Amino acid sequence: MKKLAEAIVKFRILIVIITLLITLVLGYFIKDIKFNSDIMSYLPEDDNVAVLFNNVGKKYGGNDMALIAIQSDNIFQKDVLEHIKQLTDSIKTLEGVGTVTSLIDVIDIKGSDWGIEIGKLIDAYDLPETNEELDSLKQYILSKEMYRGSLISEDATTTLIIAKINSAVSDKSTITNQIKEMVTEINMPEKIYYGGIPFMIFEIGNIISHDMIWLGLSAFILIAFILLLSFKTTRGVILPLSTVIIASIWTIGIMSILKFEITLITSIIPVILLAVGSAYTIHVINRINEEKDQDTKKALLKAVAYIIIPVFLASITTMVGFLSFIFGSYLTLIRDFGVFTALGVFFSLVLSVTFVPALIAMSQSKSNTNMDKARSDKSTILNNFLKQLSIIIFKHPKYSFTIWSIILIICVIGIFKVERRVDMIDYFKEESTIRKTEKLLQDKFSGSLPVYVTVKGNVQSPEVLNTMNKVQIFMEQNEYMKQTQSVADLIKEMNNIMGEGKTIPESEEKIQQLWFLLDGQDIMEQLVSSDLDEGLIQGNISTTDNEALSKFSNDLEQFINENQSDECKMEVTGIPSLYERLNQSIVKSQMYSLILSIILVFIIVAGLLKSPLKGFFAIVPISATLILLFGFMGFTGIPLDIATVLVGSISVGIGIDYAIHLITHFEEDYKKTNNVQSALEESIKISGRAIVINVLSVSLGFLVLLFSNLVPLQRFGLLIAVTMISSGIATLTLMPVVINLISRRIKIKSLTN
Amino acid sequence: MRKLEIQTIMSALFIFAGLLSANAQDANTILKNVDNVLFSAKDMSGNNKMILIDKSGNEEIREATTQQKGIDKRMFRFTSPSSQAGIAVLSLPEDVMYLYLPAFGKERRIASSAKNQNFAGTDFSYDDMESKPYSEKYTPKLLNTEGNVYVLELIPLSLKSDYSKIIMKVHKTNFYPELLEYYNKANNKVKVAKYTFNKIGNYWNPSEIEMTDLKKNHKTKMIMNDVKYDTGLADEEFTVRKLKQ
Numbered sequence: 001m002k003k004l005a006e007a008i009v010k011f012r013i014l015i016v017i018i019t020l021l022i023t024l025v026l027g028y029f030i031k032d033i034k035f036n037s038d039i040m041s042y043l044p045e046d047d048n049v050a051v052l053f054n055n056v057g058k059k060y061g062g063n064d065m066a067l068i069a070i071q072s073d074n075i076f077q078k079d080v081l082e083h084i085k086q087l088t089d090s091i092k093t094l095e096g097v098g099t100v101t102s103l104i105d106v107i108d109i110k111g112s113d114w115g116i117e118i119g120k121l122i123d124a125y126d127l128p129e130t131n132e133e134l135d136s137l138k139q140y141i142l143s144k145e146m147y148r149g150s151l152i153s154e155d156a157t158t159t160l161i162i163a164k165i166n167s168a169v170s171d172k173s174t175i176t177n178q179i180k181e182m183v184t185e186i187n188m189p190e191k192i193y194y195g196g197i198p199f200m201i202f203e204i205g206n207i208i209s210h211d212m213i214w215l216g217l218s219a220f221i222l223i224a225f226i227l228l229l230s231f232k233t234t235r236g237v238i239l240p241l242s243t244v245i246i247a248s249i250w251t252i253g254i255m256s257i258l259k260f261e262i263t264l265i266t267s268i269i270p271v272i273l274l275a276v277g278s279a280y281t282i283h284v285i286n287r288i289n290e291e292k293d294q295d296t297k298k299a300l301l302k303a304v305a306y307i308i309i310p311v312f313l314a315s316i317t318t319m320v321g322f323l324s325f326i327f328g329s330y331l332t333l334i335r336d337f338g339v340f341t342a343l344g345v346f347f348s349l350v351l352s353v354t355f356v357p358a359l360i361a362m363s364q365s366k367s368n369t370n371m372d373k374a375r376s377d378k379s380t381i382l383n384n385f386l387k388q389l390s391i392i393i394f395k396h397p398k399y400s401f402t403i404w405s406i407i408l409i410i411c412v413i414g415i416f417k418v419e420r421r422v423d424m425i426d427y428f429k430e431e432s433t434i435r436k437t438e439k440l441l442q443d444k445f446s447g448s449l450p451v452y453v454t455v456k457g458n459v460q461s462p463e464v465l466n467t468m469n470k471v472q473i474f475m476e477q478n479e480y481m482k483q484t485q486s487v488a489d490l491i492k493e494m495n496n497i498m499g500e501g502k503t504i505p506e507s508e509e510k511i512q513q514l515w516f517l518l519d520g521q522d523i524m525e526q527l528v529s530s531d532l533d534e535g536l537i538q539g540n541i542s543t544t545d546n547e548a549l550s551k552f553s554n555d556l557e558q559f560i561n562e563n564q565s566d567e568c569k570m571e572v573t574g575i576p577s578l579y580e581r582l583n584q585s586i587v588k589s590q591m592y593s594l595i596l597s598i599i600l601v602f603i604i605v606a607g608l609l610k611s612p613l614k615g616f617f618a619i620v621p622i623s624a625t626l627i628l629l630f631g632f633m634g635f636t637g638i639p640l641d642i643a644t645v646l647v648g649s650i651s652v653g654i655g656i657d658y659a660i661h662l663i664t665h666f667e668e669d670y671k672k673t674n675n676v677q678s679a680l681e682e683s684i685k686i687s688g689r690a691i692v693i694n695v696l697s698v699s700l701g702f703l704v705l706l707f708s709n710l711v712p713l714q715r716f717g718l719l720i721a722v723t724m725i726s727s728g729i730a731t732l733t734l735m736p737v738v739i740n741l742i743s744r745r746i747k748i749k750s751l752t753n
Numbered sequence: 754m755r756k757l758e759i760q761t762i763m764s765a766l767f768i769f770a771g772l773l774s775a776n777a778q779d780a781n782t783i784l785k786n787v788d789n790v791l792f793s794a795k796d797m798s799g800n801n802k803m804i805l806i807d808k809s810g811n812e813e814i815r816e817a818t819t820q821q822k823g824i825d826k827r828m829f830r831f832t833s834p835s836s837q838a839g840i841a842v843l844s845l846p847e848d849v850m851y852l853y854l855p856a857f858g859k860e861r862r863i864a865s866s867a868k869n870q871n872f873a874g875t876d877f878s879y880d881d882m883e884s885k886p887y888s889e890k891y892t893p894k895l896l897n898t899e900g901n902v903y904v905l906e907l908i909p910l911s912l913k914s915d916y917s918k919i920i921m922k923v924h925k926t927n928f929y930p931e932l933l934e935y936y937n938k939a940n941n942k943v944k945v946a947k948y949t950f951n952k953i954g955n956y957w958n959p960s961e962i963e964m965t966d967l968k969k970n971h972k973t974k975m976i977m978n979d980v981k982y983d984t985g986l987a988d989e990e991f992t993v994r995k996l997k998q
Binding site: 089093110115116117118119123125126460497498499500505507508509510512513514516517519520521530531 | 807811836837840851852854855856857859861862863864869870871872873874875912913914915938939941
């Protein structure tokens with residue numbers, strides 16, 4: 001280690017130049033990185049729910065819906081209709097939009113004594129003009145179930161343009177952008193609202209990039225300020241932060257070269273590097289400051305030679321923790337996250353033991369007066385605090401242990417209260433436009449989340465159509481499902497016009513002949529497959545409440561199972577099931593990975609330090625932090641979702657580091673003194689300092705996220721702070737107490753090896 | 754001297770104006786000739802085979818017998834597939850249209866506003882199927898002549914048309930249309946019809962029309978067989994009573 005340290009000091013200029021060159025090259029590639037905030041695209045392509053959903057998109061001209069709500073005191077005015085027509089026509093021309101439905105473009109089946117009329121509800125080239133015409137149109141449209149509550153609100157003040165989008169192939173953010181541009185171009189005086197998943201995703205992307213810039217910057221400045229207070233030198237600020245920035249640039253640059261997209265999950269890699277990566281540098285600087293040798297060069301050499309081992313150990317275990325995602329994960333997305341976070345951690349390690357000491361050596365060779373002023377501040381509040389801390393915990397280690405046990409038991413109870421909620425609308429604050437729009441869509445229409453039932457069988461047979469009808473009646477019984485649509489509705493309507501009542505005809509022949517009239521209608525492509533071997537029931541659900549949704553899905557699932565036959569097989573898909581699926585798999589795989597990573601950390605630490613006992617010590621603070629974290633979530637009602645579950649992995653990463661630093665420090669001291677207590681006290685004093693600085697800077701930095709416009713980001717910030725603080729406290733109190741108590745019974749022999 | 758100059762200028766102007774109107778005249782004449790070729794038979798009867806081809810190349814075949822008298826009376830009766838056999842459509846003057854569904858044993862009038870709808874799953878709209886002379890529906894303009902064809906631009910007279918224009922390529926000597934390109938209101942080409950003609954007696958018969966919907970990537974081939982002209986079909990063949998038989 002000493003040779004390595006000497007080499008680093010010797011080649012310091014070369015190291016700094018190479019580091020900067022790599023940063024420049026990889027930084028150049030970042031310009032090509034793509035951001036993908038489309039959560040739906042995160043499911044693997046062969047996932048059966050996703051396959052079904054994508055098939056619906058392919059076969060029926062789209063599966064996802066962008067909704068444009070147009071509001072005016074009365075929709076039935078000539079220029080309002082004109083605007084709807086213009087907007088409908090322009091949206092139709094957009095690439096990636098499957099079908100567009102609006103008052104101006106929707107099938108209408110009119111029956112009267114003299115005959116039938118199958119055509120468009122409103123003739124787009126001959127819009128009604130006189131008040132009389134407009135009024136009778138209004139009466140007619142509001143009288144029809146098919147439109148009331150699905151295209152026009154009952155009070156005739158709001159109407160919808162529904163653009164179906166095939167989620168597997170379309171670039172939703174481009175489409176939503178283009179739609180908004182078109183609205184601006186038409187310059188409509190009416191009030192416009194945008195709803196549905198595509199707009200939500202667009203909005204999430206917008207908010208994240210906005211918050212990331214402003215809040216990220218504020219957090220960064222805050223962290224810098226705390227580092228400045230702690231180290232009282234500029235290098236104490238610049239070095240940890242520049243390692244984080246450089247490591248992030250390298251990681252994202254390599255992701256870009258390898259054509260990986262930044263997802264909502266991988267976008268937190270820099271955040272993890274800020275928490276974990278800055279710690280390595282803080283430990284290195286802290287150690288250099290601790291070396292009391294007046295010869296700065298010798299102090300540097302000694303510090304680096306010592307610190308390489310714990311930093312290496314800490315980062316290797318952290319990397320293994322993240323690499324464990326490769327095994328536990330169903331989603332490639334999580335796998336990518338694990339691999340690239342591990343890579344980023346590796347870069348942080350390399351930088352903190354090469355670039356950082358090299359830079360310090362460079363600045364020292366210039367001026368020797370630069371030795372840390374921190375030295376003179378040794379007796380600061382922080383040191384006193386740490387000293388007091390060790391006195392308290394060692395005076396009554398059993399009490400300390402008991403207090404921890406009580407806290408952990410309470411938290412275990414909390415874990416059972418953790419909710420698993422998946423509600424994208426929950427991401428937005430109460431007063432946000434998206435939420436207001438969703439409320440409007442739920443109040444006046446039937447919501448924005450499409451639910452589909454595919455019905456496999458001969459769609460021209462009375463049996464299949466009657467089954468579809470039955471399923472629809474069942475679905476509409478649910479208070480959140482106002483309306484459903486299928487080809488069975490159209491056949492019933494046509495049968496009625498032929499004078500045989502609003503029912504499915506009893507013979508296939510009759511159905512086929514009614515079909516003749518519907519053949520070629522745009523809407524048919526949205527309702528039946530071209531081979532006529534599958535039909536689609538579609539409906540929107542007007543709640544985003546998870547419990548109501550899962551009850552609905554379960555009931556529907558059961559009803560379908562009871563009513564299907566070999567001639568008529570049914571399956572359910574749609575945004576709610578897809579989202580549920582995604583969330584389940586992320587949460588499940590994360591939980592699995594967390595447990596796996598704890599086991600791996602135990603094995604590695606036990607193996608490398610040749611002591612199962614030390615492996616056990618290392619996982620004490622990690623496990624305690626996880627219990628605290630999930631308990632905290634249970635009691636505060638913060639649900640486990642895509643964002644919050646990731647905090648668990650960060651807490652493992654951080655917990656490992658703290659534990660390793662304390663253990664290696666303890667071992668070194670214990671070797672010299674052979675006194676468990678004094679070695680622990682010394683470790684708490686020195687490693688504790690770096691830990692507390694890291695805890696304070698990162699957790700305060702992340703509390704800035706409480707000002708975010710996105711609820712998950714607020715929660716994320718809060719939970720990171722909780723995790724950092726509990727990791728720190730667990731490492732500085734619980735772990736020493738456990739070591740202390742155990743060493744009274746078992747002689748920690750292996751430590752003296 | 755001066756007189757002569759004026760005369761020269763005047764006659765030059767006349768010739769120029771004549772040229773201009775000759776062009777306009779030409780476009781109208783060409784379209785009139787097209788109408789004559791297409792619609793001059795007193796009556797026509799034959800078998801109609803419709804091949805529907807979807808974007809993956811799957812074919813579906815429908816067959817019907819067709820009878821037509823003049824330009825505005827037509828009976829269309831499906832013979833296959835069996836599920837559609839017997840379905841009949843009767844078109845009468847002034848956009849009156851009746852549909853008969855044998856399984857119900859009932860006829861119903863179809864409203865004219867359905868004209869821009871596609872006919873029975875084909876790529877032809879009711880409007881495309883109509884045998885109204887082009888010169889009554891469109892204002893023509895001669896764009897140019899290329900090789901064997903005149904290229905006409907037809908602008909619909911009615912604002913209700915789905916099309917903003919149709920480009921028609923007319924055979925120079927025989928005056929039948931070889932190609933029709935339909936443009937939507939946004940001026941994008943949406944449909945293309947290719948015509949093949951053969952001569953039966955005195956008349957040119959559109960033996961095959963291939964209509965492609967460019968947006969849906971769907972194609973319909975309409976093939977006419979056993980065509981007979983001027984057999985003296987009576988008006989009684991085109992009644993609701995006849996429709997129900």
